[in-house]
Amino acid sequence: MPALIETNDGLKANSLQHLALLDMSAFLHGDAPARLEFAQSLAGSLKTYGMAKLRAQDLVGCNIPGLFEMAKQFFDLDVQAKMSAAMPTSGNPHRGYSFIGQENISGITGFADSLKQGKSLIDVKETYDMGVPGDVDAENRWPHAEALPDFRRLMEEQYRALEQAHLQILSALALTLGLPSESFTSMCSKSHHEMRLLHYPPTRLGDLKAGKTRIADHTDFGSVTLLFQDSTGGLEGRHPSSAEYRAIQSNEQECLVMLGDCFQRWTGDHFWALPHRVTMPFAAHPDQDDERLPERFSIAFFGKPDRDANVGNLAGPHFQKVHYDSMTAGDYNHSKLVRTY
Numbered sequence: 001m002p003a004l005i006e007t008n009d010g011l012k013a014n015s016l017q018h019l020a021l022l023d024m025s026a027f028l029h030g031d032a033p034a035r036l037e038f039a040q041s042l043a044g045s046l047k048t049y050g051m052a053k054l055r056a057q058d059l060v061g062c063n064i065p066g067l068f069e070m071a072k073q074f075f076d077l078d079v080q081a082k083m084s085a086a087m088p089t090s091g092n093p094h095r096g097y098s099f100i101g102q103e104n105i106s107g108i109t110g111f112a113d114s115l116k117q118g119k120s121l122i123d124v125k126e127t128y129d130m131g132v133p134g135d136v137d138a139e140n141r142w143p144h145a146e147a148l149p150d151f152r153r154l155m156e157e158q159y160r161a162l163e164q165a166h167l168q169i170l171s172a173l174a175l176t177l178g179l180p181s182e183s184f185t186s187m188c189s190k191s192h193h194e195m196r197l198l199h200y201p202p203t204r205l206g207d208l209k210a211g212k213t214r215i216a217d218h219t220d221f222g223s224v225t226l227l228f229q230d231s232t233g234g235l236e237g238r239h240p241s242s243a244e245y246r247a248i249q250s251n252e253q254e255c256l257v258m259l260g261d262c263f264q265r266w267t268g269d270h271f272w273a274l275p276h277r278v279t280m281p282f283a284a285h286p287d288q289d290d291e292r293l294p295e296r297f298s299i300a301f302f303g304k305p306d307r308d309a310n311v312g313n314l315a316g317p318h319f320q321k322v323h324y325d326s327m328t329a330g331d332y333n334h335s336k337l338v339r340t341y
């Protein structure tokens with residue numbers, strides 16, 4: 001069973017536009033060589049491009065079309081209904097609905113380089129975040145059931161399905177490193193992940209040049225992020241040591257995989273977290289200030305280590321390129337979160 005569904009010249013050109021589509025079903029249902037081949041293709045793509053692309057249909061139990069449809073219905077509710085599930089103004093616990101301008105990611109742009117830029121850009125986005133059902137330290141905030149009767153059921157179901165995909169990806173990465181398969185998953189056993197719906201409303205190009213963006217440059221905080229986007233465009237990534245952004249194209253049938261800071265820290269920079277942002281697509285006409293970008297939807301599952309897990313370097317010869325002090329995943333997460341609200 002081939003691990004690679006498509007190959008293309010984009011890879012050779014080091015472009016993020018045409019990432020090869022990897023066959024995760026080879027990992028889930030294949031024999032040992034097929035599993036290893038998938039894992040190596042995944043690790044190779046992540047190490048080279050900071051990102052890998054999977055077929056969403058291979059993620060067992062995931063209903064991505066259903067989630068996009070639900071996101072549309074949720075963000076279409078009136079403000080009052082959305083605010084019935086409002087995120088605390090501090091963003092902590094990180095649960096519920098954030099209105100446009102509440103979370104501004106430019107507060108953590110340059111975080112890895114200790115660049116303190118402050119919140120220089122406003123994100124023109126609204127979001128809904130939830131976590132594992134029953135977490136007493138971070139209770140979910142649901143809109144009233146009358147407003148959207150199936151919302152909670154679908155979100156809880158899909159959280160569990162995406163959680164499994166996240167664990168499988170961690171096992172695959174352990175395999176490529178010759179480690180026991182539970183090396184990373186054992187630090188994610190308490191399910192302290194987050195699932196997020198995002199809506200970027202239609203926006204004037206002129207606004208995106210004057211102190212606003214869709215989401216500012218950042219790396220994700222956790223272990224592995226699974227990201228689904230519609231085909232509007234505007235998602236871009238760059239190598240951490242480069243200022244050059246490349247467009248990341250995908251659609252609702254594809255799952256983008258990227259590593260977060262905690263995975264980079266565990267592996268002492270053997271793997272790296274992809275700095276990314278969403279802004280005006282390269283295809284837009286930047287001179288036409290009054291041109292309006294269409295609305296955009298995306299869905300993210302942020303895999304995160306247990307709050308009490310250590311996110312300093314793991315022992316091992318591969319993992320000592322850069323030293324990261326021991327600290328808990330909870331403290332690390334908080335150190336970034338406080339800068340964004």
Ligand SMILES: O=C(O)CCC(=O)C(=O)O
Nearest residue numbers: 198215229235278298300
């Ligand atoms: O909307 C997207 O595609 C990216 C969202 C994102 O990077 C985030 O919420 O961390």
Ligand SMILES: [Fe+2]
Nearest residue numbers: 218219220276
């Ligand atoms: Fe992100």
